[in-house]
Amino acid sequence: MNSQVLLSQLLLGLINGSFYAILSLGLAVIFGLLNIINFAHGALYMMGAFCALLGMRWFGISYWGALLVAPIVIGALGVVIERLLLRRLHGLDHLYGLLLTFGLALIAEGLFRWGFGISGEAYPVPESLRGGVDIGVMFLPLYRAWVLGASLAVCLLTWFVIERTPLGARLRAATERPQQTQALGINVPVMVTATYAVGVALAAYAGVLAAPIFQVNPVMGSNLIIVVFAVVVIGGMGSILGAIVTGLGLGLIEGLTKLFLPEASAIVIFVIMAIVLLMRPAGLFGKAT
Amino acid sequence: MKNPQAVRYLALVLALCAAPFVIYPTFLMKVLCFALFATAFNLLIGFGGLLSFGHAAFFGGAAYVCAAVCRNFGFTPELGVLAGAAYAAVMGALFGWLAVRRSGIYFAMITLALAQLVFFMALQLPFTGGEEGIQGVPRGRFLGLVDLSDNIAMYFFVLAVCGAGFWLVHRTIHSPFGNALTAIRENEARAVSLGYAVGRYKLLAFVLSATISGVAGGLKALVFQLATLTDVHWHMSGEVVLMTLIGGLGTVFGPAVGALTIVSLENGLADKVGSWVTVIMGFMFVLCVLLFRRGIVGEWAAWRDSRHQKNQLPAPAQAAPR
Numbered sequence: 313m314n315s316q317v318l319l320s321q322l323l324l325g326l327i328n329g330s331f332y333a334i335l336s337l338g339l340a341v342i343f344g345l346l347n348i349i350n351f352a353h354g355a356l357y358m359m360g361a362f363c364a365l366l367g368m369r370w371f372g373i374s375y376w377g378a379l380l381v382a383p384i385v386i387g388a389l390g391v392v393i394e395r396l397l398l399r400r401l402h403g404l405d406h407l408y409g410l411l412l413t414f415g416l417a418l419i420a421e422g423l424f425r426w427g428f429g430i431s432g433e434a435y436p437v438p439e440s441l442r443g444g445v446d447i448g449v450m451f452l453p454l455y456r457a458w459v460l461g462a463s464l465a466v467c468l469l470t471w472f473v474i475e476r477t478p479l480g481a482r483l484r485a486a487t488e489r490p491q492q493t494q495a496l497g498i499n500v501p502v503m504v505t506a507t508y509a510v511g512v513a514l515a516a517y518a519g520v521l522a523a524p525i526f527q528v529n530p531v532m533g534s535n536l537i538i539v540v541f542a543v544v545v546i547g548g549m550g551s552i553l554g555a556i557v558t559g560l561g562l563g564l565i566e567g568l569t570k571l572f573l574p575e576a577s578a579i580v581i582f583v584i585m586a587i588v589l590l591m592r593p594a595g596l597f598g599k600a601t
Numbered sequence: 602m603k604n605p606q607a608v609r610y611l612a613l614v615l616a617l618c619a620a621p622f623v624i625y626p627t628f629l630m631k632v633l634c635f636a637l638f639a640t641a642f643n644l645l646i647g648f649g650g651l652l653s654f655g656h657a658a659f660f661g662g663a664a665y666v667c668a669a670v671c672r673n674f675g676f677t678p679e680l681g682v683l684a685g686a687a688y689a690a691v692m693g694a695l696f697g698w699l700a701v702r703r704s705g706i707y708f709a710m711i712t713l714a715l716a717q718l719v720f721f722m723a724l725q726l727p728f729t730g731g732e733e734g735i736q737g738v739p740r741g742r743f744l745g746l747v748d749l750s751d752n753i754a755m756y757f758f759v760l761a762v763c764g765a766g767f768w769l770v771h772r773t774i775h776s777p778f779g780n781a782l783t784a785i786r787e788n789e790a791r792a793v794s795l796g797y798a799v800g801r802y803k804l805l806a807f808v809l810s811a812t813i814s815g816v817a818g819g820l821k822a823l824v825f826q827l828a829t830l831t832d833v834h835w836h837m838s839g840e841v842v843l844m845t846l847i848g849g850l851g852t853v854f855g856p857a858v859g860a861l862t863i864v865s866l867e868n869g870l871a872d873k874v875g876s877w878v879t880v881i882m883g884f885m886f887v888l889c890v891l892l893f894r895r896g897i898v899g900e901w902a903a904w905r906d907s908r909h910q911k912n913q914l915p916a917p918a919q920a921a922p923r
Contacts, residue, residue, distance in 0.1 A: 343706075349706045349709075349710065397887065397891065400891055401890070401891075404894075406705065406706055407652045407705070407706070407709065408890050408894070410652070410654075410706060410709055411842065411846065411886055411889075411890050412886065412887055412890040412891070414839060414842075414886060415882075415883040415884065415885070415886025415887040415890065416883065416887065417883070418839070418879050418880070418882055418883030418886065419879075419880050419883030419884060419887070420883075421879060421883075422876055422877065422878075422879030422880035422881075422882075422883060423880055425876050425879070426876045426877065426880070534835070538713055538714060538717050538835065539714075539717075541710040541713055541714055542710070542714040542717075544710065545703070545707060545710055545711055545714065575725055578721045578724075578725075579717075579718050579721045579722075581714075582714050582715060582717060582718040583718070585711070585714055585715075586699055586715070589699045589700075589702055589703070589711065590699070593702035593703060
């Protein structure tokens, strides 16, 4: 086996891993504040990709524009979803949140399947990122390098905002003790809405990044979200850096499996989840509940 | 009559026996299979408080097993269904053993992920026929005697098996085991402090629920004479959740009512609206969760109780100590 195949597969694994990281990060932050597992996360990722595709087709928005517009559009949709629907579930068993967002995911998937069919459409790689460079050990496609860098940057930015800024400190306070935080004069309901919006905007951002690599199709989100659930179970939702490391690591392992045992690549993450449940039921970075 | 409940059950059984001569039997058999599936699922969520998002793995997996043994090894239908149930029991034990380590939201995610494992196996294993599934499954002869290719005979076979399944679930709910499950759902910490081995109870409930789902899946494979990827897809897991939710979580008859509702809806809509079925199901989820959490049977029971209370308004005076 030559090193080109190995390294490009590893790179693709890392890219997948960075998507796992962004999505599980969003899930964890939303779960922390809203106590809801957002099943619609995959659907919103898919809608982010469609935003880029349709924005280009209907309004001529470039890739770089889409990278900004899609998260804003989907974030606004998130505000509507949170204000109109999720807020009403406050105080109920959080299984209801899962069921409601599952319904939303079905609606989104069904609508897009009705509009665009199931086969998927290609999104062109932006002009400036076509081609690649030879870095000695391998030929590095520019776009893939950019995706890896852009998604890692966003992951680290999220980590920085939450762990190292006053805003993040308030967010963490509201996660731990919502009522006490509210009593100290911080507007928790607005924070909840904003958190949901930012969480789903992250998913849309990942969707735009993914559009030129994979086909843009209505089921791209649901296939991904189930894997991301397994990633969340493996990593636990306790730590931001933990989610990033778990996501990247699992993406790498999946990439390697694709190379050496292709028929197992679809299931390797689920198998790892089973093993982690046996050894450390709370997850690698989770706190025991 | 002394026992109105017995009369009602008798009327229900008579109606079910007469039904295939009035209504299309295949439709009825589909409803019965899904009613059994949803009832088995409800055992877990309604009485154990465990939301499994992976029951398609048992239903669909058992359909594959039943279809394969009946077609390839010439099993009789009752042995085929038993083989499916045995598969579901083993898988249920395995999944349950892993999943009961976590509760609540994690339980749902774990079961969903494990079911996806079964989906990919069904896609890739040599005997499952990939995208095609297993087609042309013979219904065979019940005990080698009764030819089930006749729809009416098949209906009564399905009715008998489902009846036994309903009875088993009913007995389980009203047994000391069922009470212990309810106690765990209501207050797990207290159940632990009372000395119940909570994990073992959950696991047993999971295996039971999976096994009965497997029976339903095996029957479904025989009725339609095929097993496909649709049966193991996560949409199927979602569908059974919706049936139970719309009928009423934790009610005895709710899941069956929910199954009847959803299957009729699908049959009525499928040719008219096509892919909108998914959208409609999604809206039903949203509406049920927001406005209708008790489900059809739950709302009906609540309405009946409130009327009952109104009729007995002077009750506090009567309730004086004797």
